[in-house]
Amino acid sequence: MLHSVSAAKIYKTGDLKGLEAEKSQEVDRKLFDRFLSEFPSNSRSVTLLKEHDFGNSYHDNNTDEIDRFVDTWNTAESEFLDDELEVTRKELYEKLYTFIYKLAQSSGYIGTGPILSAVPDAYRGEWEWPERVETRINELNKLSTECYELHQQFVMLGRRKLKC
Template identity: 75%
Template sequence: MISKKELKELVIALGKKYLFPDFTNKLTWFVVTVGGTIILTPTAFKQIFYNWLVATFNLNSGVQFTFAELESSTADYTLGFSLIALALIHNVANRYFIYKTGYIAATEAKELEAVDRALFERFLAEFPSNSRSAVLLKEHDFGNSYHDNNTDEIDRFVDTWNTAETEFLDQELEAARKELYQKMHEFIYRLAQSSGYIHTGPMLSAVPDAYRGAWDWPEHVDLQIKELNEKSTECYNLHQQFVMLGRRRLKC
């Protein structure tokens, strides 16, 4: 429901636009100037021409060519005011065209934004910041074991968010989604390569059975755990950046 204040602001804005048009069009200025000149000039242009033509012909019949003096007359108000009115109508029509063009563009932008908002809300529903996978990325040290369902949201994201239907129409959002998808894909693939079930599950560990529980790990195990921890932190940061970007761009 539109409030009285909003309605008042709309009326004022429309009044400024159409009752006091902006003379930014050079053609409008030119026609108004010509019309004003016709009104303010003491001798009408048409009368000037006719008097000059007739008097000059009479004066130069068989004698040296001489210009005739111009006679005074009243200004051609009809022509002058007609030109000014035409210029104002043209200016108002031009402003209206600009307004309609902007309105259509704004409407299309809102429709595109609605599509992206629905997709972004789907992302938040499937992979929120408090999901098991987000907590795993943020807090877990992969030197320790983890439950196999802790990667469910990551698995779903990697499996289903690489289609035309999951692409954002906003270029900045889509670029962020692609980067997030790429990093998540790299991480979950590397984690799957490095992890194995402890006994029959459901717990998984990135530390090989031979070194689990040992005080000192071989260098390659340390490097593997370090890589997983760094990738998980990077994925979490990208996830949070994407969420904040979506909220700013889509205002939700």
């Protein structure tokens, strides 16, 4: 009799752990769905990260999804319960924060319109730029590529882990 009670406890404990893991995964799935709706792979920001050369100008709304992610995804409510997902989200967040900060420091509006450039007015349209401008553009291009790759890794990890 004592043996069957112990077996029942172990069985119920296993059920509870399975139920808890299922609930945690559902919490993460909802958060991941929110991420995908706010920062999908086909967004203007992801296209900017993937394809843009910062030696050229860009529209100010091309960073909207990055700005929103950096502004809203650094709270307890935006943390994933799954450790691997959370580490990857945090890495993406930190890289995007660095990128958008450096982009803001490096860019200025062209005239009064919504177009920005990381190339200073004095050098825009020139064939050769000073080394500091070349360095700035190369750094932005490298960072944007790294951000794009991290975004895509995070999307694939979430899809694999959460079966979405």
